[in-house]
Amino acid sequence: MNWPAERDLPEGRRRLLKEFVMTEIDKPAKRRVPRLAVLAPVLGLAAAAAVAVPLLFGGSPAYAVEKRPDGLIDITINEVKNPEQLQKDLRAMGANVVVTYIPMGKKCSPQPRSSHFLSKEEAPLAVFPPPEDRMGQGFTIDPRVIGEGRTGVLEFSVSEKDGGVVAGIWARVGQDPIAGCELVDTTDAPLMH
Amino acid sequence: MDIRTRIRDGDRAAFGELFDECSKAVYNHAFRLTANWSTAEDVTALTFLEAWRLRGRIDPDGGSLRPWLLGIATNVTRNMRRAARRHDDALARLPRGESVPDFADEVAGRIEDAERLAAVRAAYGRLRRQEQDVFALCVWAGLGYAQAAEALGVPVGTVKSRLSRARKKLAAAGEPPPTGRQVVGDRGPDKEEIR
Numbered sequence: 521m522n523w524p525a526e527r528d529l530p531e532g533r534r535r536l537l538k539e540f541v542m543t544e545i546d547k548p549a550k551r552r553v554p555r556l557a558v559l560a561p562v563l564g565l566a567a568a569a570a571v572a573v574p575l576l577f578g579g580s581p582a583y584a585v586e587k588r589p590d591g592l593i594d595i596t597i598n599e600v601k602n603p604e605q606l607q608k609d610l611r612a613m614g615a616n617v618v619v620t621y622i623p624m625g626k627k628c629s630p631q632p633r634s635s636h637f638l639s640k641e642e643a644p645l646a647v648f649p650p651p652e653d654r655m656g657q658g659f660t661i662d663p664r665v666i667g668e669g670r671t672g673v674l675e676f677s678v679s680e681k682d683g684g685v686v687a688g689i690w691a692r693v694g695q696d697p698i699a700g701c702e703l704v705d706t707t708d709a710p711l712m713h
Numbered sequence: 714m715d716i717r718t719r720i721r722d723g724d725r726a727a728f729g730e731l732f733d734e735c736s737k738a739v740y741n742h743a744f745r746l747t748a749n750w751s752t753a754e755d756v757t758a759l760t761f762l763e764a765w766r767l768r769g770r771i772d773p774d775g776g777s778l779r780p781w782l783l784g785i786a787t788n789v790t791r792n793m794r795r796a797a798r799r800h801d802d803a804l805a806r807l808p809r810g811e812s813v814p815d816f817a818d819e820v821a822g823r824i825e826d827a828e829r830l831a832a833v834r835a836a837y838g839r840l841r842r843q844e845q846d847v848f849a850l851c852v853w854a855g856l857g858y859a860q861a862a863e864a865l866g867v868p869v870g871t872v873k874s875r876l877s878r879a880r881k882k883l884a885a886a887g888e889p890p891p892t893g894r895q896v897v898g899d900r901g902p903d904k905e906e907i908r
Contacts (some may be wrong), residue, residue, distance in 0.1 A: 526741045529754070537758050537807075538732050544803045545725065545765040639866050641843065649792070 582606075584658075587613050592647060596658035600678045610674075615663035617672035620701045622711070624677070628701035631713060633673060634694025645672050646691035659689050671698045677711045717778065721771045728768075732761055735779050738854065739786050745853045746790045748834055756793070758807055760786040762800050775863070783854055784864030787846050836883055844879040847872050 529537065582599035583606050593613055595606070600621060607619035620628060640646075647660040666672045675690040690711040706712070719727035736757060743756035763785050771781065837845060850861040851872070858876075862869040 526737065527744075528737050529740055529757075533754065534736060537736070537754065538729065540803075540807055541732060541758055541761045541765075542725065542729055544762055544800075545728065641846075641865055642867060642871070 585609050585613065588651075588660075591664050592651070592660050592662050594658060594660050597676060597678065603676070610663075613663070615661065615672060616666050616670075617661075617663070617674050618698050619674045620676070622675055622677050622701075622703065625705060625707075626703040627706040627708060627712065628675065629704040630699055630702075632694075633699040633701065634671075634692075634696075636695040637673075637692045638670070638694070640692070643667070643670075643693035645674075645693050646689055659691075661691060666693050669696050670694060671696055673698055675701075675711060715773075717771050717775060718773050720768050720778070721773060723768070728761075728765060731764075731778060731782075735777075735782050736761070738779055739782055742783050742786050742849065742854045743790060745849055746787065755804070755807065756786055756789050759789045759793075759800060759804070762803060763789055780850075780856055780860035780864040783850055783856065784866070787849065787864065791842075840879050840882055844875045844882070847875040848879040851876050 528534065582597070582602050584594075584596040584598070585606065586594045588594065593610065593615055595610075597606075600623075603619045603621045607617065610617050610619065622628065643665040645661055645663075645665055647662050650658075650660045661672070661674070663672065670693050672691065672693050677688040677690070688711055690713065714722075716727050716731060720731060739760050740753050740757045743753035743760070744750055747753055747756065760782060764782055767785070771778070837848065840848060846865055847861055850856045850864055851858065856864065858869050858872045861876075862872045865872070
């Protein structure tokens with residue numbers, strides 16, 4: 521196998537790129553939309569209040585899950601309810617996961633919930649970027665990366681904003697056992713671990 | 714004060730030194746991953762912008778920051794869309810290649826590089842993603858096991874096993890495992906095994 525020798529940047533380009541980088545880092549950091557909203561906005565229909573949901577939604581489900589032929593599972597969250605059933609449905613699809621919904625201003629206790637979490641590189645449970653047909657539609661997970669003696673931990677941070685549900689996901693694979701989640705107050709960013 | 718601590722503390726001059734020292738390595742690593750010299754320039758710029766953003770994570774102890782940068786470049790290449798979105802305004806200002814005199818040999822050489830790499834990448838593309846990362850860092854970029862482990866944030870044993878699997882797959886696919894590249898720097902007792 522033969523590959524090219526190393527080359528330097530073309531004449532002048534290295535200087536330009538360096539100037540560019542050094543200029544950019546001198547600029548004040550740009551204020552960003554919270555990562556939660558950017559990462560995976562699940563733009564559900566209006567979720568004005570849980571009580572009013574059946575009327576507003578006309579029977580559309582709180583969430584939707586669908587298994588793809590390649591084994592990946594799509595998850596769409598429309599309403600902030602019933603994580604237990606979502607967990608059951610995912611397990612029925614062969615994904616050994618625990619699912620927790622975490623309201624804004626809360627976090628799970630204890631932390632961490634496993635003695636060892638694999639890195640995102642070792643076990644990329646949440647597929648990012650998602651398949652093209654799922655861009656902006658919700659989340660896609662790959663249950664095949666979980667493995668024996670381990671459990672996928674899916675924590676969804678959910679909030680209602682501008683009439684829609686915004687959800688962020690924290691997805692990791694942890695060594696069994698996985699601790700339960702008692703919600704406690706926090707001032708940290710959503711899904712901070 | 715060493716360069717790690719200086720950059721971690723926000724020393725721009727030190728970051729400029731890092732660019733001088735490592736931009737070539739990042740650029741070539743990015744080319745091997747993308748097979749496109751132009752894209753490799755974008756990846757190089759994004760890698761250094763990301764490195765500055767992530768400077769607080771630099772471990773004060775350690776040697777060259779090259780493995781850390783190559784790890785960032787690997788992630789930037791993989792998540793180009795996300796990295797580009799994070800720096801979208803900046804990218805719009807990224808100076809594009811200017812019209813330059815036609816250095817025919819240079820241009821021909823770069824085209825030839827891309828063609829040669831395309832053949833290599835056909836075999837490389839059959840590897841699993843994690844094996845590709847390790848292969849690109851250890852074999853192409855010449856990092857030692859420990860450095861590749863640092864770059865990817867995985868244990869050294871994982872690097873070794875992934876590289877071993879990558880080599881076996883390439884051999885099975887009819888591509889002889891490449892000979893090692895001589896690199897400058899401490900590769901420790903694993904040096905011979907890399908070859």
